[in-house]
Amino acid sequence: MSELHAPVLGWYDEHARDLPWRRTSASAWSVMVSEFMLQQTPVNRVLPVHEAWLERWPTPAALAADEPGEAVRAWGRLGYPRRALRLHAAASAIVAEHGGEVPADKEALLALPGVGDYTAAAVASFAFGRRHVVLDTNVRRVLARTVTGVELPGSSVTRAERDLATSLLPDDEATAATWAVAVMELGALVCTATSPSCHRCPVADRCAWRAAGHPAYDGPARKVQTYAGTDRQCRGRLLGVVRDSEGAVPGTRLHAAWSETAQRERALASLLADGLLVRVETGEAEPRYALP
Numbered sequence: 578m579s580e581l582h583a584p585v586l587g588w589y590d591e592h593a594r595d596l597p598w599r600r601t602s603a604s605a606w607s608v609m610v611s612e613f614m615l616q617q618t619p620v621n622r623v624l625p626v627h628e629a630w631l632e633r634w635p636t637p638a639a640l641a642a643d644e645p646g647e648a649v650r651a652w653g654r655l656g657y658p659r660r661a662l663r664l665h666a667a668a669s670a671i672v673a674e675h676g677g678e679v680p681a682d683k684e685a686l687l688a689l690p691g692v693g694d695y696t697a698a699a700v701a702s703f704a705f706g707r708r709h710v711v712l713d714t715n716v717r718r719v720l721a722r723t724v725t726g727v728e729l730p731g732s733s734v735t736r737a738e739r740d741l742a743t744s745l746l747p748d749d750e751a752t753a754a755t756w757a758v759a760v761m762e763l764g765a766l767v768c769t770a771t772s773p774s775c776h777r778c779p780v781a782d783r784c785a786w787r788a789a790g791h792p793a794y795d796g797p798a799r800k801v802q803t804y805a806g807t808d809r810q811c812r813g814r815l816l817g818v819v820r821d822s823e824g825a826v827p828g829t830r831l832h833a834a835w836s837e838t839a840q841r842e843r844a845l846a847s848l849l850a851d852g853l854l855v856r857v858e859t860g861e862a863e864p865r866y867a868l869p
Contacts, residue, residue, distance in 0.1 A: 579745050581723065581780050582756065588779035589759030592766065596620065597627065598703070599758070605679035605704035606637055612696050612703075613664045618655050620765075626655055637668035638677040646868025649853060650820050658816060659851055662869075663691025681705040699757075708753040710742045715764025716757070720745070722768060726785030728794040729770070811835050811844040816853055825857040825865035 597603060598611035610630055614623045630651060634640035640648065645665045652661035667689040671679055679700065680686055686697035698709040717730040720741060730738065747753045767774050775781050786792070804810050818834045819826045835841040845866075848854040857865040 579747075580783060581745065582747060582752075584779035584783075585759050585763060586752070586755060589755070589762055593759070593762055594620075594766075597624070597631075603704075604635075605681070605700065606635070607631055608704035609667070609679055609696075609700050610664065612699050613660050613667075613691070614655060616660060616696075617657060622655060626651070626653060634668075636677060637671040637679065640665055640668040641672045644869065645852070649816075649868050653820075654813075654817070656813070658853055660691070662852055666690035667692060679704065681707065683707065683709060702754045702757045706751050706754040708746060708748075708750040709757070710739060710746060711757040711761065712738065712742055713761060713764075714770075715761045715768075716742070718770060719760050719764045719768045722773075722786035723780055723784045726789050726792075727796075728786060728792065729796070731796055808840060808844050808847070811837075811840050812848055815841070815844055816848060819854060819866055819868060825859070825867040828864045828866065831866065 593599070596611075598607045607627075611623065611627055614627055614630075633651065634643065643665075645662055648661040648665040649658050652658050670689050671677060675685070680689075681701060681704070683697045683701045686692050686700055687694065689697075692700075695711065695713060698711045699713075701707040702709045702711050712734055714730075717734065717738060720738070721727050721730040724741060724745075745756075747756050763778070767778050775784070775787055778784065781787055814834050815831050818830055822830075831841065831845065832838075835844070845854070849856060852869055854866045855869050857867050859865055
């Protein structure tokens with residue numbers, strides 16, 4: 578058993594946040610919804626949307642019975658709204674292929690629309706207590722520092738990282754599932770990307786990065802995400818106009834929402850291609866746009 582297990586698991590038992598998708602009463606569907614929403618989105622923004630989502634669609638069948646556009650509308654301003662369409666598609670597949678019940682098997686989860694390796698492992702682990710490597714950004718950072726001795730992991734998961742994470746998994750399924758979420762929580766609350774609280778870390782005395790004197794990251798330059806003025810901001814502005822309106826929206830309203838013509842048309846075309854908007858033919862010269 579790794580010398581990291583006991584202190585990290587003990588710390589988690591005392592400091593874990595009370596999040597609805599972690600409660601023993603949480604359904605597997607609640608866990609799956611949370612995993613879709615938490616991708617690139619902080620917990621505090623997800624909490625109210627997750628609650629409203631589960632009140633409206635407490636089961637995959639409830640969501641699958643509604644229009645995809647309603648999922649996009651309910652997604653609100655969480656960002657990356659294609660996740661809403663993928664979650665709706667996953668719900669439809671769960672109804673069609675699994676009797677409306679979220680499958681516990683990782684391979685079955687992987688076969689669902691919009692579910693990749695991380696999400697499949699997370700749902701299988703957190704909802705069903707299965708033993709899987711769950712590698713999100715927080716987990717990768719904790720393992721990079723404590724074991725490898727570097728400040729930050731690379732931009733993508735390597736075979737060496739996965740092998741390391743696998744070697745650290747407790748043998749017992751239930752303990753392995755708790756370990757997965759405990760390391761994630763440690764990265765979210767203590768071993769943060771900037772200004773880590775090493776004085777609060779339960780494994781500070783065993784951390785290779787700390788022992789090395791906290792050497793700065795010296796790998797490839799990391800991308801700094803910008804938002805203002807980007808196509809992503811333009812897409813969000815246009816989608817927001819339609820999402821917050823009743824019925825189809827005339828193109829002139831989208832023109833007013835974003836003045837730069839070339840960028841607006843490019844963003845609009847991408848929203849149509851992604852299925853987030855549909856063009857409504859009314860017989861009028863001016864096109865109208867609506868949620869799917």
